[in-house]
Amino acid sequence: MSKGWDPAIADLDGFREAQQLAYRCAEAIADELTPGMTEREAAALMQHWLTANGANDCFHQPFAWFGDRTAFRGFIGFRHFGGFNPAFYPGSRKLEENMPYILDCAPTLNGYTADIGYSGCIGENRILDKLMDDLLEYRVLILGLVKQRKQLSEISQAVDRLCAKHGYEPRHKAYPFQVLAHRVEKLEADERKHRSVLNFGVRNIGKLVSDVAKGRREGWSPLWSSGHASDHPPTPGLWAVEPHLGFRGVGAKWEELLVVTEEDAFWLDDDVPQVRRWLSRGLEPLAKAA
Amino acid sequence: MSTQIKAQAEAQTLRVRSGDVELAVKVYGDTRQSAKQPAKQPVVVLVHGYPDSNHVWNKVVGPLSARYRVVAYDVRGAGESTVPTHTAAYELEHLVADLAAVVDAVSPEQPIHLVAHDWGSIQSWEAVSTERLKGRIASYTSISGPSLDHAGYWVMQRLRSAAPGEIAKVANQLMHSWYIGAFHLPLAAPLAWKLGLDQLWPKLLERFEGIRGESAPTQSSDGQHGVNLYRANVAKRLLSPRERRTSVPVQLVVPTRDRFVSLELLEGLDQWVDELWRRDVAAGHWLQLSHPELVVRYVSEFVDFIEGGEEPAALHRARVRSGRKPGNNKYAGKLAIVTGGGSGIGRETLLALAEQGAEVVAADIDLAAAQRSAELAELLGATAHARKVDVGDAKAMEAFAAWVASELGAPDIVVNNAGIGMAGNFLDTSTADWEKILHVNLWGVIHGSRLFGKQMVAAGKSGHIVNVASALAFAPSRMLAAYATSKAAVAMLSDCLRAELADQGIHVVSVCPGVIDTSITGNTRFVGVSEEEQKRRRDGAKKLYQRRNLKPQAVSAAILKAIDNNRQEVLVGSEAHGARLLSRLSPKLSRRLARMELSF
Numbered sequence: 001m002s003k004g005w006d007p008a009i010a011d012l013d014g015f016r017e018a019q020q021l022a023y024r025c026a027e028a029i030a031d032e033l034t035p036g037m038t039e040r041e042a043a044a045l046m047q048h049w050l051t052a053n054g055a056n057d058c059f060h061q062p063f064a065w066f067g068d069r070t071a072f073r074g075f076i077g078f079r080h081f082g083g084f085n086p087a088f089y090p091g092s093r094k095l096e097e098n099m100p101y102i103l104d105c106a107p108t109l110n111g112y113t114a115d116i117g118y119s120g121c122i123g124e125n126r127i128l129d130k131l132m133d134d135l136l137e138y139r140v141l142i143l144g145l146v147k148q149r150k151q152l153s154e155i156s157q158a159v160d161r162l163c164a165k166h167g168y169e170p171r172h173k174a175y176p177f178q179v180l181a182h183r184v185e186k187l188e189a190d191e192r193k194h195r196s197v198l199n200f201g202v203r204n205i206g207k208l209v210s211d212v213a214k215g216r217r218e219g220w221s222p223l224w225s226s227g228h229a230s231d232h233p234p235t236p237g238l239w240a241v242e243p244h245l246g247f248r249g250v251g252a253k254w255e256e257l258l259v260v261t262e263e264d265a266f267w268l269d270d271d272v273p274q275v276r277r278w279l280s281r282g283l284e285p286l287a288k289a290a
Numbered sequence: 291m292s293t294q295i296k297a298q299a300e301a302q303t304l305r306v307r308s309g310d311v312e313l314a315v316k317v318y319g320d321t322r323q324s325a326k327q328p329a330k331q332p333v334v335v336l337v338h339g340y341p342d343s344n345h346v347w348n349k350v351v352g353p354l355s356a357r358y359r360v361v362a363y364d365v366r367g368a369g370e371s372t373v374p375t376h377t378a379a380y381e382l383e384h385l386v387a388d389l390a391a392v393v394d395a396v397s398p399e400q401p402i403h404l405v406a407h408d409w410g411s412i413q414s415w416e417a418v419s420t421e422r423l424k425g426r427i428a429s430y431t432s433i434s435g436p437s438l439d440h441a442g443y444w445v446m447q448r449l450r451s452a453a454p455g456e457i458a459k460v461a462n463q464l465m466h467s468w469y470i471g472a473f474h475l476p477l478a479a480p481l482a483w484k485l486g487l488d489q490l491w492p493k494l495l496e497r498f499e500g501i502r503g504e505s506a507p508t509q510s511s512d513g514q515h516g517v518n519l520y521r522a523n524v525a526k527r528l529l530s531p532r533e534r535r536t537s538v539p540v541q542l543v544v545p546t547r548d549r550f551v552s553l554e555l556l557e558g559l560d561q562w563v564d565e566l567w568r569r570d571v572a573a574g575h576w577l578q579l580s581h582p583e584l585v586v587r588y589v590s591e592f593v594d595f596i597e598g599g600e601e602p603a604a605l606h607r608a609r610v611r612s613g614r615k616p617g618n619n620k621y622a623g624k625l626a627i628v629t630g631g632g633s634g635i636g637r638e639t640l641l642a643l644a645e646q647g648a649e650v651v652a653a654d655i656d657l658a659a660a661q662r663s664a665e666l667a668e669l670l671g672a673t674a675h676a677r678k679v680d681v682g683d684a685k686a687m688e689a690f691a692a693w694v695a696s697e698l699g700a701p702d703i704v705v706n707n708a709g710i711g712m713a714g715n716f717l718d719t720s721t722a723d724w725e726k727i728l729h730v731n732l733w734g735v736i737h738g739s740r741l742f743g744k745q746m747v748a749a750g751k752s753g754h755i756v757n758v759a760s761a762l763a764f765a766p767s768r769m770l771a772a773y774a775t776s777k778a779a780v781a782m783l784s785d786c787l788r789a790e791l792a793d794q795g796i797h798v799v800s801v802c803p804g805v806i807d808t809s810i811t812g813n814t815r816f817v818g819v820s821e822e823e824q825k826r827r828r829d830g831a832k833k834l835y836q837r838r839n840l841k842p843q844a845v846s847a848a849i850l851k852a853i854d855n856n857r858q859e860v861l862v863g864s865e866a867h868g869a870r871l872l873s874r875l876s877p878k879l880s881r882r883l884a885r886m887e888l889s890f
Contacts, residue, residue, distance in 0.1 A: 127670075130665075130669055164633070165659070166662065167637055167662060167666045247666070247669075248641075248645070248670070
């Protein structure tokens with residue numbers, strides 16, 4: 001176990017800045033989306049915005065999913081090869097009125113990496129609204145169980161059960177390794193532009209791989225899922241948590257950094273779009289608890 | 291019979307003049323109302339078809355006249371009305387003029403509610419879509435008689451589409467209409483009636499339509515002269531149809547086994563009618579003779595609603611809504627009940643039905659789960675209800691069925707899905723265990739099939755009863771004696787019930803899923819082991835089921851397919867197909883395999 005991890009205030013501020021940058025990017029591009037735009041165009045807009053605003057590396061380059069691809073229906077839901085599926089990459093699907101979309105970006109700013117997910121639609125979509133409302137319960141559930149130091153696999157299974165109760169499909173199971181969350185680590189801060197391979201940032205993936213090796217020795221995994229590899233209490237550090245729900249042809253998610261310390265846990269930042277949305281829709285007091 | 295005679299005794303007979311014919315009109319119900327005193331009761335006017343006279347309404351006038359003023363008259367050429375000799379005198383405009391004369395005489399101020407059958411319905415379409423009676427008709431209930439002009443457009447639109455499927459529909463209707471061609475032959479039809487068809491007529495009705503009754507005194511004359519209705523109108527209207535639109539609310543009552551009018555003819559009717567309702571009844575052409583109580587109920591509900599009452603749920607469901615996404619409302623106007631609708635296969639089936647336009651009721655022992663399913667169904671655009679029910683409890687199920695009958699009307703689809711799991715040796719299974727599993731898995735299906743089956747029969751619904759059994763119904767196992775027995779019973783019950791309800795056109799299907807990943811594994815009781823061992827085995831079973839990865843969606847899709855194709859049994863999953871095959875090809879091997887001790 002990575003003992004003695006004590007989040008330095010400066011480090012948390014750095015991660016918070018990166019996460020705010022990522023959410024600002026999603027909101028800015030969401031404003032620019034118009035019917036007819038393709039996933040590739042939206043992803044390119046995000047990439048351009050992030051580069052222009054100081055990001056010089058990433059965990060992964062921006063993803064954008066439109067329509068039933070938000071629920072990973074069809075080919076994109078193909079789960080073999082451990083979830084590594086080229087259909088995840090932004091494609092030529094065109095945005096339409098009332099169609100759900102998900103923007104997902106993971107920029108690195110001054111060596112601090114965030115990973116966020118943002119759901120929305122142009123127009124109205126009742127199913128999407130309901131999914132996004134219900135996503136609040138997941139934020140409360142996950143934090144509560146982490147604070148109780150439950151095993152990560154147990155927490156992920158509790159998420160699966162909540163999905164079953166809600167009648168949703170846990171679509172994060174379609175991610176590589178069926179992860180509900182993954183670790184992010186601090187990188188060296190510099191000004192250079194860093195490389196990505198197959199849309200994934202080399203440095204960040206390198207960190208993840210070394211976490212996997214380290215975790216194997218110490219009995220934990222940086223890839224948080226319902227499986228046995230996650231049969232361990234919450235490991236101190238930063239976790240990008242991304243519950244992703246699907247119902248019929250509509251999917252929605254949020255993704256945020258969770259800070260786990262030796263004794264406690266908290267969401268890195270409560271001033272994020274989904275929490276603001278829950279508060280504005282009067283979903284208190286649950287939203288406050290989140 | 292006694293009600294008929296009584297009703298007839300109370301009838302007041304009038305002669306109403308219309309041009310150069312005189313019409314025989316009977317008025318039932320509150321005869322004290324006169325032209326001087328404004329009428330309080332709604333007025334219902336009944337128009338008969340061919341080869342009938344007002345006697346065809348005998349079974350419905352009694353109950354209807356208890357609440358309304360009911361008027362039934364003989365159309366020209368029939369019963370005791372004048373019989374014009376020229377074919378031209380039977381053209382629709384004269385028939386509309388006759389109706390107008392009757393309405394002027396019996397209800398000069400209050401708009402009337404029109405109920406018409408067969409040719410009466412054909413001429414009433416003309417009445418509601420032309421100027422002569424504008425504002426005088428409050429509602430129209432049409433039984434088995436389309437507008438000739440709509441039919442003309444229907445044929446043209448289909449022929450123009452040049453699609454083979456559409457043209458086949460036209461051919462099918464022409465085959466249904468063989469008699470119309472025959473009626474155009476000089477002499478043939480009138481001669482048949484003269485030579486004694488009238489004597490044979492009640493026997494023909496009984497033989498082909500299952501209707502018992504006596505021949506009307508004027509049967510021979512009605513048959514001979516009514517043929518002119520066809521000769522004067524059919525060819526003319528079909529070949530050059532005119533646009534016939536109406537703003538009068540129209541309720542179609544459709545006998546789905548009508549030998550004379552094909553159902554396809556009613557497609558696209560909403561393009562001509564502003565407000566349209568449609569109720570299907572699994573019955574033949576003469577609905578007012580075979581199902582008088584249904585005709586009374588449908589007419590009463592419609593009249594009361596139009597008169598300002600509430601729209602009962604069943605009527606509301608019967609509204610034909612245009613503008614819904616085509617191809618997405620296969621079950622529009624249908625009511626579906628799903629037990630165990632709060633999770634797993636039940637919830638998925640409920641949602642799949644809701645997605646296709648059905649109104650749905652989720653019944654579950656867990657009310658919160660049922661409510662959640664209903665909420666999801668509403669998200670899909672359906673009307674949905676949730677009820678807490680213990681399906682094995684006779685009283686609770688009766689109360690539930692009574693609630694459905696009074697609030698929503700008889701269901702069209704019932705999915706008896708609620709079930710629990712149980713595993714372990716037979717000798718370890720206690721009486722209490724047996725009672726528990728049979729309570730849900732068998733009694734639940736018995737109550738659901740019995741109570742809702744009765745409702746379907748009474749309402750003339752050619753509905754569907756879907757009983758969820760299991761592949762274990764035919765795959766014995768020493769580990770699953772109680773569960774497999776309960777499911778085998780469900781399969782046999784379904785087979786017997788299917789045979790019984792076939793006459794009523796009600797379809798019964800047993801669904802036999804294999805290993806489906808639902809919450810049932812987490813709740814399965816493992817008899818004869820400690821709590822700890824039970825938990826271990828549940829986890830083991832859950833893992834096995836997850837590995838199999840067959841989702842409840844696979845079952846719901848199979849159920850919908852079974853409903854659409856009237857399948858008798860559906861198997862879901864290759865293991866179910868394999869077990870079925872084995873049970874047939876080598877029951878011995880199947881029984882030998884039953885001895886295997888599966889360890890989860």
